[in-house]
Amino acid sequence: MKHYMMKLDGDRVRFTPDGKVAVVDAIKALSAVEGAERIWQSLKKERPEFKDLCERYNFQEDKIDSVVDGESWGKIEDALLDYIVDHRSCA
Numbered sequence: 001m002k003h004y005m006m007k008l009d010g011d012r013v014r015f016t017p018d019g020k021v022a023v024v025d026a027i028k029a030l031s032a033v034e035g036a037e038r039i040w041q042s043l044k045k046e047r048p049e050f051k052d053l054c055e056r057y058n059f060q061e062d063k064i065d066s067v068v069d070g071e072s073w074g075k076i077e078d079a080l081l082d083y084i085v086d087h088r089s090c091a
Contacts, residue, residue: 003059016057020067023054023076030077031084040066043079050076 006013011029014022028036044050053072056064068076 003057014059014065016067020055020057020069021073022057022059023066023068023073025065026073026077027080030080039080039083043076043083046083047079050079 003014003016005015008029009032011025013025013029024036024040027039031039033039053068053075054066055068057067058064
């Protein structure tokens with residue numbers, strides 16, 4: 001399957017042909033920390049409804065990733081920003 005990729009400050013962010021963004025890629029690019037997968041797992045645990053926002057997409061890398069549309073990403077992004085603030089203030 002064809003997909004698209006952007007580089008944001010050196011981090012790759014993959015998109016499906018219909019514009020859905022790979023969640024872990026976007027988290028990594030916005031959080032500027034290692035452990036984007038761990039953050040995504042924590043967010044899904046805190047907000048189980050996020051699982052329902054996602055679709056699975058095979059980016060031809062032998063791994064299927066969660067992708068979301070722009071509206072759903074907005075919901076995740078809000079929670080991500082809260083997560084980053086909460087966890088950086090605890091450090």
